[in-house]
Amino acid sequence: MEHERLKKYLANELSPEERNAFEQEMENDPFLQDAVEGLEAWQKDKQQWSADxxxxxxxxxxxxxxxxxxxxxxxxxxxxxxxxxxxxxxxxxxxxxxxGNKTSVDTQELFAAYYQPMTHPDATVRGDHSKNEEDSAIQAYEKENYFEAVNHYRKLTQNHPKNVRYQLFLGISYLSTQQAKKAIETLQPIITSAEYQDDIHWYLAMAYLKNKEVTNALVHFNHLTQTDNYYQQQAKEIADKLDGKLAAN
Amino acid sequence: MKPTHSTISDEELIVRYKASQDNSITGELYKRYSMLVFGLCYKYLKEETEAQDAVTEIFVLVIRKLADHEVSNFKSWLYSTAKNYLIRRQKRLQNQPEMIEAEKISENFMENEPDRSLYIREQDTDLLQQAISHLNDEQRTCIELFYLQQKPYIEVASITGYDLKKVKSAIQNGKRNLKLFMEEKRQQHGA
Known part of the structure; x- marks a missing residue:
């Protein structure tokens, strides 16, 4: 059904072959072309995509x-x-x-109040093979074009499944496009990594918060409160609020 | 048994609507196309609330028009109705004197009319190859990657290093140039 394919196209859920087929249809269907252009502009302006x-x-x-x-x-x-x-x-x-469960509203308010995508560090060590893709990913990320960043980082993680940084920035890009579940699926497997440890805990906690999984979010916020790190103070503030909310229930 | 409309074609739905005036039928058409219409409206109005209002008004108009219009292809008809609505709305908002924007919209729509030039006959394959080789590098690369290698826009952009806008425009302009080249050659050969 066209409607479902349209949603999948906009959510980047089609394979490259399916995307091309859809785009070739667009080239011959001005209505679809205009609509997709408008919906993509809407996505960009809203910095989020929720077809539902x-x-x-x-x-x-x-x-x-x-x-x-x-x-x-x-x-x-x-x-x-x-x-x-x-x-x-x-x-x-x-x-x-x-x-007495009011967490659904509060988690979203907390998320909005505390969430900010991480600043991308300068990437100086790059293999020749991935240079263009990584440059495009960083460029899209820095321009806050997170949908495009997701596309690039997905490719990078497919080609370099052990690269923690690619996974982390894919997770953040997902979260920045309001795709909390996908962010969790991306960040959870790298939680034991020594590299970017605090960042992974923080963004995984935020993804759980966005996904209204308060208990899981608290595990990672509490972890961040235990050591001296960049996120400690913010994690403590959120953990206190979530603890208070859970205690009230 | 409760009737379901989801598997019925648009045109059949219209026939049934005309016979029954059943609002659930127009509801099904709204469900199918409201997102497309919203996208179209947002493209030209660039404001969410205005686009949402426009969607409502367009469907009100469409349902009214259905009563006395023979519609053979609902999607195309909806598209032209929506376009005309947007042009009129633009004129109305600008209180007539500023026609430029409306004309601009109209021009955009004209540019976006389906390009049937690439529906080619088999014997035209050689001519098409010739036409492709006459495109500039940018257009040829994008056309080949998109149509022959079937890469999505994003991959074409990634391979060529062009941004998405440039890729789409190169494909659009490339198609137009292919069409012109082939028409010219056909005329020369009296085909």
Whole structure:
């Protein structure tokens, strides 16, 4: 289905062959081409991509669409759906609150308050084979074009699976495009690495925070509070807030 | 049994809608195309809320028009309806005197019309090879990587060192030049 492929294309989830096939279609379909251009601009402006969030937004406003035959406003069935969804939403919210679990809102607020992509260190040691790819990755990363950075770092990690720095910056690039799960999957396997140890703990903790996995996030924030490091103070502040929240529950 | 629309073609949905005025059918069309329309609107309006509002207004318009229009290809029709809406909206916002932007949009749309020149006959393969060899280095490299080696834009950019914008533009311009070259040769040979 075109809609699903469009979402996968924008989320960088198509293989190179599938991407090319989709792009060749775009070359012959001006509507698709314009739409992708617009959606990519939207992604860039928002610095995040959530096809589901956009779909939800569009569906939420579907109730505004109506046909007025003979002057009568006929509302879409979406109104009924929207009402049902609202009721379910309200019930869920009440249940959530009755259970006293308010972490979902707070984790996102905390993430927004503390998250910042790491400054890229100067990469001076590069193999000839990966020079162009790494340059492109760093350039995209420094320009805060994290979707493009993800593409480059994915290739680099495929070619150099043991390179911790590539994994770390792939993880941060994922997180900077709001793909917390992928960031966790990328950072968790390198957690025992001696190189960039504090950075990995910090960004993995932030990824868990973004993904609302408070207990897992606390493991890594607490780890950072135990030693003298760049993140110690911030980790302590977040850990205290999360501890307080868990204690309140 | 509850009817489902998800597997039915756009055109069949329209036939059914005209017969039943069932709003769930237009709901299905909205579901299929609202994201594409949003992308189109965002491209030209560059503002999220405005683009969202435009999506709503375009679908209202489309549903109204469906009643008295014969639509053989819904997607193309939706695209031209949306484009016309955006041009009119631009004119309205600028209160008519500033036509430049609307014209600019119109020009962009014209440029983006599907280029059918690359749908070639088999006997044109040699001519195509000849045409490709006449492109400048930039366009030839991008066209070969994209169409012949089937690399996605990002890889073409990575291989050539050009940025994405340059790659897309080289492909677009390369296609246009291929078309011109082939048309010219066909005329010369009375083909």
């Amino acid at each position: 969030a956009l779909e939800t937004k569009l569906q939420e406003q579907a109730h505004r669409i109506h046909t007025p035959p003979r002057g009568k406003m006929v509302l879409f069935n979406f109104v009924k759906l929207a009402l049902a969804a609202s009721i379910i939403g309200i019930i869920s919210l009440l249940t959530w609150r009755m259970l």
